[in-house]
Amino acid sequence: DTGVSQDPRHKITKRGQNVTFRCDPISEHNRLYWYRQTLGQGPEFLTYFQNEAQLEKSRLLSDRFSAERPKGSFSTLEIQRTEQGDSAMYLCASSFSVGQGKEKLFFGSGTQLSVL
């Protein structure tokens, strides 16, 4: 087990193009989170899954953003019609939870998106 894996590490795209990122969580983890981080700021919560169910979405996640976790394992985050303001580091994180308590949250190395 090598931790949370994200692909690609870097993505450069032109404004208006669609992009898709992939996250592979730690294998036994049932929760998966997407965060976004801009330069000089801390990460901001976007959305999270419990198994395959998307349980919460932030207001930051506009209609151009969609996330899926079809089999409760890996997840994809798609951004349609990218804008320059979408340029950021997109971080995936995962945890294992069986109850109502909070658990350790492990992050991947992120995908750095640059929209030209």
Place this chain on the structure above:
Amino acid sequence: SQELEQSPQSLIVQEGKNLTINCTSSKTLYGLYWYKQKYGEGLIFLMMLQKGGEEKSHEKITAKLDEKKQQSSLHITASQPSHAGIYLCGADGSNFGNEKLTFGTGTRLTIIP
């Protein structure tokens, strides 16, 4: 909404010196996480604190959550170049069981040899 303020924003210390980073919340903390981040990289989990008065240590790093559960401190003893990076605190102001965190803006730590 919950806000986290970290202080100082940046810190330059000589190798071997001790240092402390603080994280203050606008609301009661139900889970306080400390992470370290290298520039352009992901977050490395350091510690998680949940109970008021809780203190945890790992190698030369100690983190505490105060009794009133609205402030945490991270203390590094005998700092080394490997400690350099950005330290982020993250917290959830809800007692609901998930890890939807609000983060501070980070403390950038530089170690001078």
